[in-house]
Amino acid sequence: MTEDPALTAEGLGKKYGGRGRGWALRECDFALPAGRICALVGPNGAGKSTLLALAAGLLRPTEGAIGAPAREHLAYVAQDKPLHPRLSVADTLRMGRELNPGRWDSALAERIVEGGGFSSDTLVHHLSGGQRTRVALALALGKRPGLLLLDEPMADLDPLARHQLMGVLMADAAEHGTTVVMSSHILTELEGACDHLLLLHGGRVRLDGAVDELLAAHTLLTGPVADLAPHTVVESRTTGRQLTALIRHEGPVEGPWETSEPSLEDLLLAHLRTTEGAPA
Numbered sequence: 001m002t003e004d005p006a007l008t009a010e011g012l013g014k015k016y017g018g019r020g021r022g023w024a025l026r027e028c029d030f031a032l033p034a035g036r037i038c039a040l041v042g043p044n045g046a047g048k049s050t051l052l053a054l055a056a057g058l059l060r061p062t063e064g065a066i067g068a069p070a071r072e073h074l075a076y077v078a079q080d081k082p083l084h085p086r087l088s089v090a091d092t093l094r095m096g097r098e099l100n101p102g103r104w105d106s107a108l109a110e111r112i113v114e115g116g117g118f119s120s121d122t123l124v125h126h127l128s129g130g131q132r133t134r135v136a137l138a139l140a141l142g143k144r145p146g147l148l149l150l151d152e153p154m155a156d157l158d159p160l161a162r163h164q165l166m167g168v169l170m171a172d173a174a175e176h177g178t179t180v181v182m183s184s185h186i187l188t189e190l191e192g193a194c195d196h197l198l199l200l201h202g203g204r205v206r207l208d209g210a211v212d213e214l215l216a217a218h219t220l221l222t223g224p225v226a227d228l229a230p231h232t233v234v235e236s237r238t239t240g241r242q243l244t245a246l247i248r249h250e251g252p253v254e255g256p257w258e259t260s261e262p263s264l265e266d267l268l269l270a271h272l273r274t275t276e277g278a279p280a
């Protein structure tokens, strides 16, 4: 039996209002299987935040449809981590408990906040950016969502905090089968953490799939310059007579090249570089 996908998009498009505004997302189709940790990547302005806000139900599609769980079963941490500035940390968590009766995991929320080096009677207003992130993550995870939407969650955390919170997040998601969609520009942070990839560029889905399948479908090769047909060349560079290329292979790669499987970072960088100048 296959489980229903946790998040789907069908012909999804979003156009912001106002003169001169274009499409932030266009003709997006995907079905994210439940239980995946999905990296949402793409250059600035690719549409990642728009997609997460649509999934959270904070924006409405201009065309097409997005399928996501009901609001009580999802949690969303926006890029600017909005919290009530005049509440203390303890009051913020109390509010989380009151808003999520019967579901709130106070032990988990408190564990996330405790690592932050601030007391629970501190006002949110007096927290640093990284400390606010911790409280926002505690509120989101404490809700025990089926789908967790995180918009650049780790951007303002120090390396130790990032490591610790990614560990808590991954362990908790694995234990409860939570689906996580996490946008990030920090490619090394995604490697090892994410098992699904959604690459956006110019508002369109450029790559979508399980990380291991995507990696296995690509080959890094170096060797003499030669025709790479029938393979699809994602990116290639030549230095003198030496060719370095990332290809999406069609069948076995036969030729005088040294080949290896790319890392997730190799794959993402190659796709990001080739879509850079491409029409949106």
Ligand SMILES: Nc1ncnc2c1ncn2[C@@H]1O[C@H](COP(=O)(O)OP(=O)(O)OP(=O)(O)O)[C@@H](O)[C@H]1O
Binding pocket: 016, 017, 021, 023, 024, 042, 043, 044, 045, 046, 047, 048, 049, 050, 051
């Ligand atoms: N409120 C808005 N009004 C008008 N245009 C918007 C609005 N929010 C985003 N856009 C436009 O929509 C496009 C997608 O923006 P979005 O914030 O979704 O990208 P992003 O991939 O999250 O970028 P970043 O990596 O910089 O956070 C951009 O061209 C942006 O200018």
